Amino acid sequence: MFTRKNLLKLTTIGLFGLLAIVYCFTGSPASAFSAGPPAGRTGAPALGVFPAELTCVGCHSSFPLNSGPGTFTLSGLPATYTLNQEVTVTVTLNQADRLRYGFEATVLDDLGRRAGDLTVTEADRTRIVDGTGALAGRQYISHSAGGFMPTGTNQNVWTFKWKAPAQSVGRVTFYAAGNAANGNGNNAVDYIYVTNVSSQPATTLPLVSAVSAASFGSTLTSEAISTVFGAGLASANATASGQPLPTVLGDTRVKVKDNLGMERDAGLFAVGAGQVNFLMPAGTANGTATITVSRNNNPVGAGNVLIDTIAPALFAANANGAGIAAAVLMRIKATGERTFESVAQFDQAQARFVAAPIDVGPETDQLFLLLFGASFRGNTMLSAVSCQIGGTNAEALFAGAVPGFAGLDQANVRLPRTLAGRGNVNVALTISGRAANIVSLNVR
Numbered sequence: 001m002f003t004r005k006n007l008l009k010l011t012t013i014g015l016f017g018l019l020a021i022v023y024c025f026t027g028s029p030a031s032a033f034s035a036g037p038p039a040g041r042t043g044a045p046a047l048g049v050f051p052a053e054l055t056c057v058g059c060h061s062s063f064p065l066n067s068g069p070g071t072f073t074l075s076g077l078p079a080t081y082t083l084n085q086e087v088t089v090t091v092t093l094n095q096a097d098r099l100r101y102g103f104e105a106t107v108l109d110d111l112g113r114r115a116g117d118l119t120v121t122e123a124d125r126t127r128i129v130d131g132t133g134a135l136a137g138r139q140y141i142s143h144s145a146g147g148f149m150p151t152g153t154n155q156n157v158w159t160f161k162w163k164a165p166a167q168s169v170g171r172v173t174f175y176a177a178g179n180a181a182n183g184n185g186n187n188a189v190d191y192i193y194v195t196n197v198s199s200q201p202a203t204t205l206p207l208v209s210a211v212s213a214a215s216f217g218s219t220l221t222s223e224a225i226s227t228v229f230g231a232g233l234a235s236a237n238a239t240a241s242g243q244p245l246p247t248v249l250g251d252t253r254v255k256v257k258d259n260l261g262m263e264r265d266a267g268l269f270a271v272g273a274g275q276v277n278f279l280m281p282a283g284t285a286n287g288t289a290t291i292t293v294s295r296n297n298n299p300v301g302a303g304n305v306l307i308d309t310i311a312p313a314l315f316a317a318n319a320n321g322a323g324i325a326a327a328v329l330m331r332i333k334a335t336g337e338r339t340f341e342s343v344a345q346f347d348q349a350q351a352r353f354v355a356a357p358i359d360v361g362p363e364t365d366q367l368f369l370l371l372f373g374a375s376f377r378g379n380t381m382l383s384a385v386s387c388q389i390g391g392t393n394a395e396a397l398f399a400g401a402v403p404g405f406a407g408l409d410q411a412n413v414r415l416p417r418t419l420a421g422r423g424n425v426n427v428a429l430t431i432s433g434r435a436a437n438i439v440s441l442n443v444r
Contacts, residue, residue, distance in 0.1 A: 036142040037104050039129045043194035044175035047112030049259060049287050051134050055177050060190040068191030070095025072178040074105070077162070080202040081172070083299065085164040088121070091176060094155040095191060099183030101149075101156030104142035105176035106131075111288050111304075114138050114261040115172040119161040122147065126158055137261035167255055167263070167292035168205045168302050173198040206230060208301035210291050213277055214374045215313035215437035216321040219306045220289075221375040224280040224313075225269070225407035228254065230301040233293050234271040245269065245279055245406055251295045254278045258307065259287025266291075267406060279407045280307070312376040312429060312436035314411075317344035317353035324355050325427055325439035327371045329415070334364035343369075343441055355442035360420045367415035368397070369427075369441070376431045377401040377409050384432045387413045389441065390425030399431060419443040 037056065043065070046052040057065060066072075076089045093101045109115045118141045120126050125147030131138035141160050151157050164172070174197045181190040208230035211218055220226055238250040245267025247253060254266040254276060264281035271277075276293060284307050292302045315326035329341040345356040360367060369389070377400055379385065385396040398412040411429055419425060422443050429436040 036127055036129070036144050036147075037102065039104075039131045039138070039140045040135045041104050042106050042140070042175040042177050044106060044108060044112070044196075047108060047110065050112035050138075053135070053175070055192055055194055056179055057192045060179055060181065060192060063189075063191055066193050068095055068180060068193065070098075070180050070191060070193065072103075072176070072193035072195050074174050074176055074195060074197045076159075077174060077197050077199050079199060081164045081199045082202045083164060083168065084166055087162055087164075089160055089162050089174070091158045091160075091178070092155060093157075093178040093180055093193065095180040096154045097182065098150070098154065098180040100181040101179065102143040102147075102181070103156075103158060103176060103178045104140055105174055106138055106140045107162060107172055107174045108138070109169040109290075110171055110173075111259070112138075113169070113257070113259065115169050116165045117163045119163065121160050122158060126160055137259075167257065167290070167294075167299055168201045169257070169290055171198055171200050205292075205299050205302040206232075208233070208291065208293055208303040210303055210305040212311065212313040212321075212374060214315045214321065217311060217313055217437065219308050219311040219375075220280050221308060221311050221378055222280055222284040223282050223377065223401075223407050224311070224375040226266075226278055226280050226305075228276045228278065228291060228293060228301075228303070229274060230276075230293060230303075232273060232300050233276050233295070234273055235295065237270070237272045239270045240268060243404075243406055252276060253294045253297070255292045255294070256281050256284055257290045257292070258285040259289060260285045269406075309378045310376055310432045310434055312373060312431040312434055314371055314373040314427070314429060314436045314439050316437075316439050321437050323440060324353055325369075325371060325441060327369055327427075327439075327441070329358055330368040330370055331361065332366040332368070334362075355424065355440070357442045357444040358415070359444060360415075360417050363417070367417065369394070369413050369415045371411045371413070371427065371429065371439075372402075373409050373411060373429075373436065374407055375409065376411070376436075379431050381432075385411065386430045387411070388426075388428045389413070389416065390419050390422050390443075392416045392418060415443075 040053045043055040044053040127144040129140045178193045210228045213225040213227040234252040247265035249268045249271045252271040257263040267279040269277040317324040324344045331339045344353040347354045385399045387394040395414040402408040402410045
């Protein structure tokens with residue numbers, strides 16, 4: 001914690017008022033901030049996975065925040081914004097009898113992520129700083145070494161530009177802190193101010209829902225085969241013809257902005273008016289991600305989804321996340337011959353897949369179930385994989401990515417011969433303590 005007795009204020013340079021040699025959190029002297037404050041001093045609250053930010057009270061004031069007689073304002077931000085809109089923002093700090101002034105600002109969405117782009121317009125008075133550590137991905141603008149002197153009577157004014165995000169992220173909020181310093185070498189009478197101003201998107205995009213294409217679960221992973229449901233997502237049905245997957249099919253594009261503010265195009269498997277199947281981009285960071293669907297580069301829907309490292313999901317034959325598994329039985333005979341058998345068959349009368357009963361065969365046959373799924377390639381330990389079929393433990397032999405198939409994962413388990421005659425049985429796969437959706441088989 002900063003302590004006053006370990007602060008040495010110099011009268012020649014400032015912000016958050018003046019250039020100071022501060023006593024840092026570790027208790028050892030830290031270098032002075034001659035070019036402006038460090039990133040993360042705007043007083044922004046804890047949002048999403050991001051912690052609350054500090055202010056400059058610890059180094060520059062013994063007064064509570066906003067307790068001074070001055071005013072600190074942000075102006076120029078519209079009540080509503082349009083995508084890619086560019087506006088000029090003005091920061092004004094006014095207080096009488098001050099010799100030095102400084103500020104820092106950032107703009108965030110409601111999940112604490114960087115929202116849009118800040119641009120310097122006063123190169124000799126302001127600067128851009130990127131967040132690091134727990135604040136990585138954020139962008140800050142502050143005074144520079146040439147920007148702390150008053151620009152008018154009892155005040156300092158700075159301007160910069162903000163460009164709104166290209167995809168809707170909902171409400172955005174500017175958080176800013178200002179320092180009105182007296183420059184007399186005594187930090188006890190510097191005043192710190194904080195403020196925030198919000199802007200809503202001019203048109204709220206229709207909400208879309210993103211889920212696993214296998215289980216329809218709400219948690220996804222990097223490189224997950226995913227589905228987004230909505231309305232008006234494509235002008236016509238279209239399917240990718242091969243790999244690598246295209247990022248545009250027909251007039252449809254999907255972008256994913258992750259928890260660190262990185263935005264990437266998603267590969268597309270298939271698109272339709274009400275549904276788009278896509279591959280979650282590799283490298284998508286854990287946390288809440290925003291998915292935006294566009295047609296001809298015009299956003300038509302957006303929604304959020306949780307990204308994690310492991311979220312095991314199994315495909316079902318009827319593409320509904322339940323019922324007969326989308327799986328293959330591999331049989332190894334005593335001679336070493338291998339055969340592959342489907343565990344599902346299409347019933348024309350019912351217009352759906354039903355179970356193709358498994359015959360365990362002679363004692364010399366070894367049976368292996370090859371289950372297809374998604375979102376478990378991030379697991380690195382086979383010991384973390386377990387499977388029960390009809391309540392009986394089934395030995396797990398492999399769980400990971402299928403080479404050559406974008407996003408497809410596979411789990412291989414030994415089918416216990418003791419299941420003979422059991423009929424319909426459930427398959428329960430667990431990876432790293434997380435259960436996949438239940439699918440089924442029939443063993444005669």
